[in-house]
Amino acid sequence: MKPNFAMLGLITAGASSAAAIVYLAHKGNNNTNWFSICQQFNSFCERISGSLIGSFVAVVLLILLILLSAIALSRHH
Incomplete structure (x- = not known):
């Protein structure tokens, strides 16, 4: 059962980091001069x-x- 939770943690971490990048691509960050690239x-x-x-x-x-x-x-036990 532990490998399932490890895989869930890895997929969740990957999806969360991708969400951060998508947010930066859409909104940008003016404090660090990262402009949105979606335009x-x-x-x-x-x-x-x-x-x-x-x-x-x-x-x-x-x-x-x-x-x-x-x-x-x-159910088996």
């Missing part, structure tokens, strides 16, 4: 936003799989 590269921002949604869908699916396997293990 220049619109198709890039659409693609990374779509992949971000896919990452969080993977997190939800893995949580469901962990819950289902926990239920299956509890």
Whole structure:
């Protein structure tokens, strides 16, 4: 059961860091002179936003799989 939680942690960390990058791409950060790049590269921002949604869908699916396997293990014993 522990490898499932480790994988959940890795996928969640990856999706969260991707969310931070997508936020910077859309909004930028004026304090550090990082400007938003979505005005220049619109198709890039659409693609990374779509992949971000896919990452969080993977997190939800893995949580469901962990819950289902926990239920299956509890019924066996």
